[in-house]
Amino acid sequence: MNAHPNEAIGRVNIVGGGLAGCEAAWQLARRGVPVDLYEMRPVTGTAAHATGDLAELVCSNSFRSRSLTAGAGLLKEEMRRMGSLILTLGEVHQVPAGSALAVDRTRFARAVSERVAALPGLRLIRREIETIPAGLTIVATGPLTAQPLSECIGKLLGAEHLYYYDAISPVVTAESVDAAVAFRASRYDEQPGDYLNLPLTQAEYYRLVDAVTGAEKVPVRSFERFFEGCLPVEEMARRGRETLAFGPLRPTGLVDPASGQRPYAVVQLRQENREATLYNLVGFQTKMTYPEQKRVFSLIPGLAKAVFVRYGSLHRNTFINAPRHLLPTLQWRGAPRLFFAGQITGVEGYIESAASGLLAGVNAARLATGAKPVTPPATTALGSLLHYITDAGREGFQPMNVNFGLFPSLPIKARGRRKRELMAERSLRDVERWWLETGEDGAAGAVRQA
Ligand SMILES: Cc1cc2nc3c(=O)[nH]c(=O)nc-3n(C[C@H](O)[C@H](O)[C@H](O)COP(=O)(O)OP(=O)(O)OC[C@H]3O[C@@H](n4cnc5c(N)ncnc54)[C@H](O)[C@@H]3O)c2cc1C
Secondary structure, three states: OOOOOOHHHOOEEEEOOOHHHHHHHHHHHHOOOOEEEEOOOOOOOOOOOOOOOOOOOOOOOEEEEOOOOOHHHHHHHHHHHOOOHHHHHHHHOEEOOOOEEEEOHHHHHHHHHHHHHOOOOEEEEOOOOOOOOOOOEEEOOOOOOOHHHHHHHHHHHOHHHEEEEEEEOOEEEHHHOOOOOOEEEOHHHOOOOOEEEEEEOHHHHHHHHHHHHHOOEOOOOOOOOOOHHHOOHHHHHHOOOOOHHHOOOOOOOOOEOOOOEOOOEEEEEEEOOOOOOEEEEOOOOOOEOHHHHHHHHOOOOOOOOOOEEEOOEEEEEEEEOHHHHEOOOOEEOOEEEEEEOHHHHOEOOHHHHHHHHHHHHHHHHHHHOOOOOOOOOOOOHHHHHHHHHOOOOOOOOOOEOOOHHHOOOOOOOOOHHHHHHHHHHHHHHHHHHHHHHHOOHHHHHHHHHO
């Protein structure tokens, strides 16, 4: 253990030494707050991690786009300005990947492990935690949180507020759906109609079913199982050519105003956010690869030019009902000294997990030293994501990654790339101003030099 002059502040517990936990530990230590970081590996493993390294990447080695006109690129730029360890070491250990930031996973995880283990005042304790520790604590145990702790969290929040799988349908921007094809209606003519409906003829329906069954899929991992009530679209299609037409694509109660007829099948798009800038494809949870999703779903009438802000997925994922339980500062509504960070909050992705760890670390340090926790403006990439996952009015919560559809609209009309450029400019301006106002920029400066 490293000696620390600030033991009087009280130690902050971090459970989980993944991307979020390591970023949080770094932010706390840079602010002079002592940390106990609990990581169960290599003593207890998970179904996906292969080493005892901290911040191990379990699948792809990509931190996604660097472009400021992509949500992940903009989020990384905000993290840079806030002094992120994960981003800094990701860039040190990058490998060529075109416009994306990809890393040498072994070197990256080792570098994070070494840097975190050497932080002043940090004790790295290799032990599985089964109950939430007393005192200021950040729970960052990720999508594969060990079962005893999951059960403890379930008891704390109510078992119905802790989920073990995500079944995400693709999400498209509203403006990219062809308005000449889509018609607004709910089944049986409830007015004014909440769904955007995309009608299919019999030929269009069969073309879609064949494309879905023939598409390339991500292999199912041994620890993943599907629930009958939430099957991947390709599994439904595989069970029979008409299964989807009697399931999520059933046309019952819908009449296409263009033809005055009931279509053969209908793809329904459900509103995803309050601003109605995003819609999800109802029932299209899938394990198709991302490029295949783009190809296959673009066959749906009205989606030929759709912009997908997130693709469908279906995998093991422990996450909490954040809209019900978390504040945008990542504090639990029930006890402000308990924070959640990383994938368990319902953010999705390496970079999003690390960014939420960054904010949880900053806020735990603020609480430990008598300052008020903060949250970035909703006009920033991190702020818009946090506002999305903690919007108390949200029902049927599913994890979300960073994307421009989450941002509040601009005061002026703009479309496509120009719109994203203007949103990115606003975001970086606002994050700089906010960071200065919080007084945290001094700590970030120290991080940059370290
Ligand atoms: C199979 C799989 C593949 C994924 N692939 C990608 C991908 O390719 N790209 C992407 O962007 N995102 C991916 N994700 C999603 C997500 O971004 C990553 O899981 C990311 O690592 C989450 O960061 P985290 O810090 O929240 O959790 P993790 O990085 O998983 O860290 C959590 C840590 O907590 C430890 N832990 C768990 N329970 C306990 C306990 N009770 N006591 C002590 N320690 C504990 C774990 O050992 C782990 O080290 C994937 C998720 C899964 C499950």
